[in-house]
Amino acid sequence: MKDTAITLGHGSGGRQSADLVSHLLESFGKRGIGPEMEDAALLPGGYAMTMDGFTVSPRRFPGGDIGHLCVCGCANDLAVRGASPDFLGISLVLEEGISPEEVSSYMESAASTCAELGMTLAAGDTKVVPSGAVEGMIITGCAFGQIRTPRTLSMSSIREGDALLVTTSVGRHGAAIASARFNLPVEGLLSDCAPLWPALSPLLHLEGLRCMRDCTRGGLGTVLCEWAEASELHFSLDEDSIPVSFQVKSLCDVLGFDPLYMACEGCAALAVAPSDTEETLRILRQSPLCGDAAVIGRVSSAEPKGMVSMRTSIGGERLVDMPWGEILPRIC
Amino acid sequence: MPISAPSIAALLGKISRTPLSVMEVCGTHTVSVFRSGIRSILPPTLRLVSGPGCPVCVTDQGEIEAAISLLDRGAVVAAYGDMFKVPCKGGSLASKRSGGLDARVVTSAMEVLSIAVENPDREVVFLGVGFETTAPATAALVSEAARRGVPNLSVLSFHKRTPPAVELLAADPDLRLSGFLLPGHVCVILGHAPFRFLPEKYGLPGVIAGFEPDQILLGLAEIVRQHEQGAPALRSVYGTAVKKEGNTKALGLLEEVFRHRDAPWRGIGTIPDSGLGLRKAYESFDAEKRFSLSLLPGAPPAGCRCGEVLTGKIIPPECPLFRSACTPLSPVGPCMVSGEGTCGAYFRFYKGDRS
Structure with a gap:
């Protein structure tokens, strides 16, 4: 790793985050005991496991709070690998001074999301640290579930000709957080934070389902760039087909952000064989969360390989690259 | 009734005969051109050249070093987000922030007023960067701070004026530009007058355009039309957003708070009268004076073009x-x-x- 210090850029989900993670995994990799780079690990015995830490500011945002977010984030990581969200562990690091009522309100929303999913809290840990050691609280979830598909859903299963889909309109979580953080309220803008298992589990019998990923930090753009790099295939997107809400577009216009790189917390990207594309869309659209599900592009063997390009609304062509560094609002 | 971008592109292909090089001055235009893939649908006779209109890019190395030196001296430095990653000899605002110094991202200059009021025992400095689009907000901040007598707030004004830079490029014999696509938001403030020199002195079209792809294409079509008909002029295709006289309230604020001064543009050099410094009446809010900063143009990194x-x-x-x-x-x-x-x-x- 070239950087001499870890910065917020390393935490924002793009190229720098990938650099940091591979740097941190070196010690495990060289001993042959490192993980594969997917949302959840597939373990022997038909189980899947994932972990995710959350530090969001503000902790309560339009459309959710940090408790709900933690359960959704963990459960979605399992869901996109075809595993049911069965058990959850929660670790809390609390800053002294935070009110117990506030923390319990997040536990209440976490519990209600778990109940909705049939997920049981199996383990937990609580630490309190001196004022200033963390900002308010950090919540980390660890989820465990049973794999419910005979096929391995993975980047390595993506093939030339596959269709690329999203399950709903993109960028709503990132935009909702940015609107709260920069005090730019947008009417009707809510985080998409939601558990995906009910929408994705009916797809698991489809033979053409290759790979799924929830588009969290770094957004849809980052997921597709990672897939293109890993598969060494070319991904071509059609800008007009990518669902983006008016509210997300407005906020991104004001701050100079690209909806493609805004975080989602209830939206997955899918790669599906052409034969099963229509059926996938039909099933997805039965879920109340996935009314905007759409085919947004194709995988091909065109050049440049390992990269994503986009046919723009006006009929132009351009590349889609991974975001780099911390995503900051622009000057004008 | 708006015309669709592909239709304008098709018309552009029909009317464009002579090879032209047109500069889009503004960074927001540059990004919109790339994001929408405009270059890939332009006729081969039309070449787009990207200009110096990115405020971060033209802020001199020495200016950023000055801002960072204030952090080192214990001040709170507030700046717009995209200044945070610009590297200079002493690091960047972002690297200083990771090192524990108090650099804050703001999205509006007025936020700095509350930061100063909430931290009466700290010096709070706003890094004033940008063109005529952001300078009025800085002027409003200074004027309001003066009215309320906020003693711990000051501004490091590196604001720059667009017209002198555009004139420098129009006059450059090596560039041989055929016309300028002018930034709509700058002209919302300035109006038409400051760019009339383009047709009047240099015989070049100057077209004010908005930032959506169809508005950019319409602006290019207008430049091509003026060329083909031999009638260079200053025109706006930015609908009702731009008034000929500009935004008189914002212009009044700029006049009240700022004076013109020579300013260093990174990579270009000093352009006479292209900077905005605080007037004498407001010098108690001038961070350069308050902290006795002497600004020296920084040397560009080796090999950087x-x-x-x-x-x-x-x-x-x-x-x-x-x-x-x-x-x-x-x-x-x-x-x-x-x-x-x-x-x-x-x-x-x-x-x-x-x-």
Whole structure:
């Protein structure tokens, strides 16, 4: 790793985050005991496991709070690998001074999301640290579930000709957080934070389902760039087909952000064989969360390989690259 | 009734005969051109050249070093987000913040007033960067701070004026530009008058356009039409947003708070009368005075050709550092740092050197 210090850029989900993670995994990799780079690990015995830490500011945002977010984030990581969200562990690091009522309100929303999913809290840990050691609280979830598909859903299963889909309109979580953080309220803008298992589990019998990923930090753009790099295939997107809400577009216009790189917390990207594309869309659209599900592009063997390009609304062509560094609002 | 971008592009293809080089001055135009893939649908006779209109890119190395030196001296430095990653000898605002110093991202100049009021025992400095679009907000901040007598607030004004830079490029014999696509938001403030020199003195079309792809294409079509008909003029295709006289209230604020002064543009050099410094009446809010800063133009990093990129003399892939030593993760020059910088835009969106 070239950087001499870890910065917020390393935490924002793009190229720098990938650099940091591979740097941190070196010690495990060289001993042959490192993980594969997917949302959840597939373990022997038909189980899947994932972990995710959350530090969001503000902790309560339009459309959710940090408790709900933690359960959704963990459960979605399992869901996109075809595993049911069965058990959850929660670790809390609390800053002294935070009110117990506030923390319990997040536990209440976490519990209600778990109940909705049939997920049981199996383990937990609580630490309190001196004022200033963390900002308010950090919540980390660890989820465990049973794999419910005979096929391995993975980047390595993506093939030339596959269709690329999203399950709903993109960028709503990132935009909702940015609107709260920069005090730019947008009417009707809510985080998409939601558990995906009910929408994705009916797809698991489809033979053409290759790979799924929830588009969290770094957004849809980052997921597709990672897939293109890993598969060494070319991904071509059609800008007009990518669902983006008016509210997300407005906020991104004001701050100079690209909806493609805004975080989602209830939206997955899918790669599906052409034969099963229509059926996938039909099933997805039965879920109340996935009314905007759409085919947004194709995988091909065109050049440049390992990269994503986009046919723009006006009929132009351009590349889609991974975001780099911390995503900051622009000057004008 | 708006016309669709593909229809304008088709018309443009029909009317464009003579080869033309048109500069889009503004970084927001540059990014919109790339994001929408406009270059890929332009007729081969029309070449777009990206100009110096990215505020981050033209802020001089020495100016950023001055801002960072104030952090080191214990001040709170507030700035717009995209200044945070610009590297200079002493690091960047972002690296200083990770080191525990108090650099804060603001999205509006007025936020700085509350920061100053809430931290009466700290010096709070606003880094005033940008063109005529952001300068009125800084002027409003200074004027309000003076009215309320906020003693711990000051401004480091590196604001720059667009017209002197555009004139420098119009007069450059090496560039041989055929016309300018002028930034709509700058003209919302300035109106038409400051750019009339383009047709009147240099015989060049100057067309004020908005930032959506169809508005950019319409602006280009107007430039091509003026050329083909031999009738250069200053025109706005930005609908009702731009008044000929500009925004008189904002202009009044600029006049009240700022005076013109020579300013260093990174990679270009000093352009006479192109900067905005605080007037004498407001010098108690001038961070340069308060902290006795002497600003020296910083030397550009070795091998960096941002100066030539900013003036449209080369495109980024012609710089030997592009994509090798200079990437968005470890930028050498400012054009790679900013989301609106020309090198950053080529890096993210340009396919020409990839396939």
